[in-house]
Amino acid sequence: MLSELFTIGNLTIKNRLIAAPMAGISDLPFRSLCYKYGAGLAFSEMFLANSQIWHTEQSKQKLANSQELGIKAVQIIGSDPDEMAKTAILNMKSGAELIDINMGCPAKKVNKNLAGSALLQYPKLVERILMSVVQAVDVPVTLKIRTGWNKANKNCLEIAQIAQKCGIKAITIHGRTRECLFKGFAEYDSIRQIKQYISIPVIANGDIIDPEKAEEVFQYTKADAIMIGRGALGRPWIFEDIAFYLQYGKFKSEKSIDEIKTIVLLHLKALHQYYGEKKGLQIARKHVIWYTQNYAGSDHFRRLFSVIDNANQQFDALEAFFQEIKF
Template identity: 50%
Template sequence: MKIGSYSLASNTMLAPMAGITDQPFRQLCCQMGAGLAVSEMVSANPKVWKTEKSKRRLIHGNEAGICSVQIAGSDPQELAFAAQVNVDNGAQIIDINMGCPAKKVNKKLAGSALLKEPILVEQIIKAVVNEVAVPVTLKIRTGWCDNTRNGIEIAKIAEHNGIQSLAVHGRTRNDFYKGEAEYDTIKAIKKAVSIPVVANGDITSAIKASQVLDYTGADAIMIGRGAQGRPWIFREINHFFETGQLLDPPSLEEIRSIMIEHVNGLHKFYGDFMGVRFARKHVSWYMQTLDPEKQFRSIFNALESEQEQLEALTRYFDNLI
């Protein structure tokens, strides 16, 4: 799959997730086979760029793959300015967020709330596409609610105004993450436009990825929650696409190596205080199947330093192996 002049190494992508798809996780997922890893959402409001959180999200150097940065907001000129700032900082692709269902985002008429305003959608896309020289992509949901499932209309607006690739989560905003994703709308969108369409929602295995790709006719699949604690899911899906065979799961030794590399990366990126806290979150996801009783997670979440966390992981896997 290509986005503008960029050829992706695979047609599996990591979805942008606030507080999750930071630089260490994006790098890890690209190493594990993701053809594209989209950044956390960056606010288009320059007033918040001086916070530590925003400063980190505006760092785009040392990326493992193609650097795709997602921006969010509702003012066309503000979004255009934010797009250019991020390009100046190293972004190679700009992604516009029109899919986030969070109330604090929607109340500012950003994220999936924009799906209710097709005219504004067009104004935003035009402003951003005209501002930057890099490809611009868009992430949406199927609509605001069941009665306003207007994904096809938004997709046509996107194509007509220069969007290079469209990712569609198979839920409306009102669905949040409840129930099951539906793929009929994604299939209909793919038939309605000629730009690449990426299917997103409830893809948690290689077999499910293949089924979704076959059913929708999409050009690629995007994985969000399915990659939390399982960054090797991209490798598994790529292998299945290439061979039709399921790949053996990673060994305990490899899982330990991946987790230690990830925890090291989080501490290096965030520093000791925040590194400890982000490591707790990611380790909790890794341990969901290894530690169903949550005994280790309880111990790990009480640790307060990188050294303690790494030593605890080493001891745990030594005992397990």
């Protein structure tokens, strides 16, 4: 079922498995792996609606990239309708085929600027932002939200209806309020309700970390697609695992140590090439922690890996680690 095509505006998505936009994670090397291993769509990390920093290397790296394997989808974040529109235009002119608006980030440094999930408190401003962005670009615009600001103020259905009225082409709902952050468990009743009241595609998000959970969420919410975030950390092949489970009703064979080693080393090489050795070294460390965290006795390796300051030594250390756990 999740292998079926679906559409967002004029775009055809090859399946219903989507890689979430994650700050500091969803760069081109990571998105490429998610695409390679079964994601139908992968969003870039947040692009700030602040023209004063657009000239920086960090901002330039978040723009749509010609090397993208799939649809070029960029998420933008901010609170000023005009700046959000300008940001959407910039990204569209740089090649973005889809613009996603972030109204779900719960981080304090984001919310204090009235961006991310803080906007859920102000439906009128939400409407102004959505209208401004939709009218500014010729590509589909989507929206990502949480269920509300806190449990006493769950207004996701109201926001979803505003989004549809404004011309938003799909909406993703993370099944937590802003107050919840990432604590406790995501709930899916809100997503199920929204699906019953709006006609644009609804994408379910939150705590989808394995094939069984993916099937449960999809069946219960009747969502058009599911979005996976933290479940893909250290396991970008989770998308093909989910697709296999849903098609055949059984788990896909676990990847061998050699297969995982190949993926990790390819990811490492891509990071070094994309960012340069200095920054590539730093970013590689967190990904390697995720790739290796479930292996017995890997704590010592991760501590050693975190202080390596040479690209070749990172590769050598990983080769030695995988050779050791293989036997």
